[in-house]
Every structure is written in C-alpha cells, then in structure tokens.
Amino acid sequence: MGYQEAFREVVLKPLREDTEINHEVNQYLAAYDQCRTEFSSFDHYVRMKVLGYARTLCETRALALLYSYTYMPMHMDGNKKVIEREFSTFFNPYIYQKPSNVMMIDVGCGPMTACVAIADFQQGLQPKKHLELDYMGCDLQSFMTDIARDFSSKKSTNDLFGDRFRGAYPNIKDPHWFEQMGSSVNDGGTLVFYFSYFWEQGGLTEEVGKWVDCIKSISLKARAQNTFMVYLNRDLGDSGSAYTEFKQRIQQRPGTLEVVCVEKTNQKYQSWTGLEEWITEGIYPQPRPKKKTDLHYEILRINWKHFEDAGS
Numbered sequence: 001m002g003y004q005e006a007f008r009e010v011v012l013k014p015l016r017e018d019t020e021i022n023h024e025v026n027q028y029l030a031a032y033d034q035c036r037t038e039f040s041s042f043d044h045y046v047r048m049k050v051l052g053y054a055r056t057l058c059e060t061r062a063l064a065l066l067y068s069y070t071y072m073p074m075h076m077d078g079n080k081k082v083i084e085r086e087f088s089t090f091f092n093p094y095i096y097q098k099p100s101n102v103m104m105i106d107v108g109c110g111p112m113t114a115c116v117a118i119a120d121f122q123q124g125l126q127p128k129k130h131l132e133l134d135y136m137g138c139d140l141q142s143f144m145t146d147i148a149r150d151f152s153s154k155k156s157t158n159d160l161f162g163d164r165f166r167g168a169y170p171n172i173k174d175p176h177w178f179e180q181m182g183s184s185v186n187d188g189g190t191l192v193f194y195f196s197y198f199w200e201q202g203g204l205t206e207e208v209g210k211w212v213d214c215i216k217s218i219s220l221k222a223r224a225q226n227t228f229m230v231y232l233n234r235d236l237g238d239s240g241s242a243y244t245e246f247k248q249r250i251q252q253r254p255g256t257l258e259v260v261c262v263e264k265t266n267q268k269y270q271s272w273t274g275l276e277e278w279i280t281e282g283i284y285p286q287p288r289p290k291k292k293t294d295l296h297y298e299i300l301r302i303n304w305k306h307f308e309d310a311g312s
C-alpha cells in the first residue's frame, strides 16, 4: 500500500465512516452552514475556523483527522522538497544509510508527516536503499500519535515503509517518557531530531528549556557518531521566537551547532477540496491546483562534545 491508499484508509475513511468522528464533523458542517457565504468552501472553513491555520491543538480524534486531511499533504510536500534538495548532503548518507543505524526523533510528529514523506520518497529509490529506521514520533496529543500509529501499522506499512521500519510513540505527558524508550543508537550511528512545522505552535516559548534538556540528555546517552537536527517551516522565526531561543541555548558553548545547510525557498503544495461532498455524498475529494508557499529549512549538526568537554 502506497501513501495515497494509506491516506484514504487512515484519514478519509474514518471522517465518513466512524460514527463518533462523523458526528463531530457534521457539527462543524452545521456551523459552516450558518455562515456559508463567508467562505469559499467547507475546506476553507475548516482550515481557518476549525484548525486556526494549524495552530489549534487537536484535542479530539476528529480534529486530528481534519488536521491530517488539511495540512498533512501540504507539509509532506515541504518535507519532500527538503529531501530532494538535500538528498546528497544529508538524506542519502545519513537516513537511507545501510546497515540500519539511524534513530529519528520526530518532535511534534502529528500524524507522522515527516516520516511518511521520507517513506513515500523512497518509492523512487532502488529497494536496497529503502528505509531501515528506528523512528520515534512524539506529540502532545495522543489523537495525533494514534493516526501516526495507523500509518505505520502493518496494514498500511507494506510498501510505504517496508518491514525494517520500527516505530515507537511514547506518551510524552509522562515526565519519564524518554527514559522508558530504548533510544540508543549503535556506535557510529546517526541520531536525528526532526522538527517539521513544530516551533510556531502556541506555548513553546515556555518549553524551550525542557526541549534543550531533553535532546541533550537523549543525545549524550545515545552514543551516536553524528547528531543532527532538521527544521522546516514557513519561516525561520524572528529573533524572539521559540526556535531562535532554542538554538541560542544550545549554542551557549561556541561550536556546538554547525550549519549543514540553511535555505529559504518555496514549495508547490498539494491540497484537497470537496470535504463537504465526501462527508455528505461519499464523493472522494479532488486535488486542487498546486499552489506555492514559502519554505525555510535548515539542517544543523550538533556537537555535544563541547558540552562534555566543558563538564556541563
């Protein structure tokens, strides 16, 4: 099963066929009916009013699925653009490396967008290059990790990931979540912290210290030879943003962060239209003509040795 089929199974079907989810979606549809003329479609209403342009925390399964329907294809395209552009510098030598020795920790993984993009991209690679990956997706919302789990479950994993994908989805509301995970990498391996459209979420300025401690602690235990972080979003954040603060704290020891690449570009993204017709009549949503949006990304190598040498 490839990505398109998995998307239908995991995201589209439950929106229409799961009674509880469908009931909630119908409530949004009824609210949209009251102000139809203000929006070009139910898709537009969901994007703006229900999901607050991807900033609303998805606190129900229906919301997490609406997020996946609305933003996952767009963010997948952002990730694929980064993979294509940085294939020879980063993704080929470090993610698709053999033998398997990669741990990817996807922070704020949502429905597992970044990893599904990496898995979908490999469809164009020779089978010997296909993923052999230890992946840990973590998110504040279990409704999101439930969808991630469905993407990585046996029924949808066959072609998308292959057999050598090992996913884990800890409950990060438990303060000991990462101690309970076997997050070590074999000697000489690669550890990647992946931040796909994460850092602009509300409340993260208060969590910067927590995430610095968290990734430092995981890294120092992991015995990886190479540690990277991958960031992508619509922008890199201004001087006071959570991401900027996060990097500054890691940089306290000069030389800790080394830039592999930093780019401002744009991406053509896929989105769908026809959610109302899907819910009410069972007509599959149609792809909208692709649009362009800004894409900023960077890949940084983290050299924690500077911290170890300084005894901190």
Ligand SMILES: C[S@@+](CC[C@H](N)C(=O)[O-])C[C@H]1O[C@@H](n2cnc3c(N)ncnc32)[C@H](O)[C@@H]1O
Residues within 6 Å of the ligand: 054, 057, 058, 071, 072, 075, 107, 108, 109, 110, 111, 112, 113, 114, 138, 139, 140, 141, 144, 195, 196, 197, 198, 201, 202, 203, 204, 207
């Ligand atoms: C915009 S979505 C991005 C999801 C996915 N990475 C993608 O590219 O589509 C941001 C995700 O971060 C999660 N999130 C928000 N605040 C968080 C926090 N403090 N800790 C962990 N995850 C958080 C949200 O639940 C949501 O799934």
